Amino acid sequence: MLYNNNYNTPEAPQNFFLIPLPDSLPATFDEVTETTLNTPGLIKETASTVLNTSFLISSGGTCLAASSSSASSSKKSVCGPKSALTSFLEERGISAQEIRRRHMNQYSRSRGPSSVQQNLAISFDHVNQSSVASNSPQKDDSGSDIKNSVKVRVKKKNSDDTKSDSDGSDNPSSIFCVMCRRPLPNNMLMSDIDPRAPKCSLCWSILSKKMKSRKGGVKRMKNKCIVAGTIRQTTHIPTLQDICVKFIGKNIKNVETFGHIGSKALNIICSCLCKLRLLNEETFRLFVEYPTTSLTLYDCAKLTRENLKSIGWNLPKLVSLTLEECGQLDDEILKSLSNCCPLITRFCLNGAHLVSDEALSSFIASRALTEFEVSYNSNIAERTVRALFKEGNKLSKLCIAKCANIKDYCFSGRLDSSCLSALTYDGLAISSDAYKILNRASSEFYSLKVVNCSPLVENSLPIINKILPKLTSLELDLRIFSSVDKIKAFLxxxxxxxxxxxxxLYHCAALDDGMLCAILKENAGRLTSLTMSEGTELTVGSLSLLSSCRLLEKLDLSWCGRVNNEIVASVVRKCERLQEVALWGCHRITESLCAYTKGRVDIKGAMFA
Structure with a gap:
């Protein structure tokens, strides 16, 4: 319809307009738009009417046959009220076609002059040269030639052209997708096209699905990991109590009272407040307002003497009391606690450097303690120790740490330790007599901890060796042995x-492969926590046996020079309950191990260059 060689004196059919054009054929979309819009005789309707028009151009540039779709579009020209933004854009002459034209020109310039013909928005389809050459030059009503006519077709924005653009058969000069090499549809907004890497809608959807699946997979694997062919939960799911405690800690200033809550919940709240350094005079009243049998204050640094005295006044039925960082506690306050709280059987003092040996021994003698812990007090000495091990005592757990005046002479004489089942010495200048209480310890003795103490004398070695078969928990600094031979004898x-x-086991440089294999052979099925720091003599062969400890929860291999990624990965893979691994000073550990164990196990101390 647009071109027919049999037209001798062509007449414009319905919806066609005769438009004179200049002699030169426009080469770009800008020139065509400017020429058609400024040419006299053109029915200037709207930009959409011009862009949805097919033109017939003669070689002489005298006329243009245009087929318009205004008739069909006029039927659909029912418009609602215009928004303020639409009115503003129309006043400024901004339209979707103008934005598309600018983007197309920018894209054409970015591709370079060699590809301009492939990126033009207007396609120049040459007429069949053989049919044109066989006919003589013909004249229209105005006498213009149409011998070398070409059809200039502006892309239509309708469903038919969209289908033809999608398969690439009717639009060979479109912008092509970088992934599937198919031309992009003409009705696609240029704001949705990346000039550097244009993609069609199908490729975009496929790419977005892949990205979502990858993100989802990472998110799912944060909560689960595959161990021995089974999926297990690795991340901690907070309980309702944890959520409530965290909320209370953040809003403690708005809390009026805790009410009647359990001692365990109260201790958890106190721990949370102490970590936030919020335990002070105002918040302290919440812990002594209602009667309780157990109170643990992890940080008493901001409490006054009156606060500490009020513990005994308000909580007379206390059975367990723990005071840490209690530098304000003195003999007067301790005496008040002794008089007001006669039922205390578990007592822990940390940092009470003002308490004297006489006051503490009087407090201990007035009750039957079952658990006692004291640390960072240079005043206590022989009187306190003798009060602890008096005849008929029921002391089962004892911990003495960082007390400079506790010497071997404090343990001389006959002391009753028949109920003792757990003992801790930390930072004491003891070597012989202090270990004699183990000879008379309970048959159910199960835990021994000796760290940072003076070296043992000869007669103390048999005492420790004697209780080894009973122990379920042993924490030992091997420096208490004066020679390598003694260390090997103990091992x-x-x-x-x-x-x-x-x-x-700390500072276990004398531990070799044979000893480690023998220990693991007897205890691999029971061990839940294992520490072997500075095991410089351990080789890969013996370290690989650690994976046989299937119940292991915590592992410390700090300063073991031969530990590598394969050993730790094997332990992580086979020990399903493992939660924490300490690798301080292990220079063969690389970042890939942390990537492998991320979300499964907490790796501590791994340093990378």
Missing amino acids: NELTESTRLEKLF
Whole structure:
């Protein structure tokens, strides 16, 4: 319809307009738009009417046959009220076609002059040269030639052209998708096209689905990991109590009272407040307002003397009391607690450097303690120790740490330790007599911890070796042995222990492969915590046996030079309960191990260059 060689004196059919054009054929979309809009005789309707018009151009540039779709579009020209933004854009002459034209020109310039013909928005389809050459030059009503006519077709914005553009058969000069090499549809907004890497809607949807699946997979694997072919939960899911405690800690200033809550919940709240450094005079009243049998204050640094005295006044039925960082506590306050709280059987003092040996011994003698812990007090000495081990006492757990005046002479004489089942010495200048209480310890003795103490004398070694078969928990600094031979003798005795569940060995440079294999052979099925720091003599062969400890929850291999990624990965893979691994000073550990164990195990101390 647009071109027919049999027209001798063509007449414009319905919806066609005769438009004179200049002699030169426009080469770009800008020139065509400017020429058609400024040419006399053109029915200037709207930009959409011009862009949805097919033109017939003669070689002489005298006329243009245009087929308009205004008739069909006029039927659909029912418009609602215009918004303020639409009115503003129309006043400024901004339209979607203008934006598309600018984007197309920008894209054409970015591709360079060699690809301009492929990126033009207007396609120049040459007429069949053989049919044109066979006919003589013809004249229209105005006498113009149409011998070398070409059809200039502006892309239509309708469904038919969209289909033809999608398969690329009717629009060979469109912008092509970088992924599937198919031309982009003409009705696609240029704001949705990336000039550097244009993609069609199909490729965009496929790419977005892949990205969503990857993100979802990472998110799902944060909560689960595959161990021995099974999926297990690794991240901690907070309980309702944890959520409530966290909320209370952040809003403690708005809390009027805790009410009647359990001692365990109260201790958890106090721990949260102490970590936030919010335990002070105002918040302290919440913990002594209602009667309770257990009170744990992890940080008493901001409490006054009156606050500490009020513990005994308000909580007379206390059974367990723990005071840490209690520098304000003195003999007067301790005496008040002793008089007001006669039922205390578990007492822990940390940092009470003002308390004297006489006052503490009087407090202990007035009651039957079952658990006692004291640390960072240079005043207590022999009187306190003798009060602890008086005849008929029921002391089962004892911990003495960082008390400079506790010497061996404090343990001289006959002391009753028949109920003792757990003992901790930390930072004491003891070597002989202090260990004699183990000879008369309970048959159910299960835990021994000796760290940062003076070296043992000869007669103390048999005492420790004697209780080894009973122990389920042993924490020992091997520097308490004065020679390497004594260390090896002790480790040989340790290989016969068959009940160990927690084993902590520090500075174990004398530990070799044979000893480690013997220890693991007897206790691998029970160990839940294992520490072997500075095991410089351990090789890859013995370290690989750690994966046989299937119940392991915590592992410390700090300063073991031969530990590598494969050993730790094997332990992580086979020990399903493992939660924490300490690798301080292990220079063979690389970042790939942390990537492998991320979300499964907490790796501490791994340093990378």
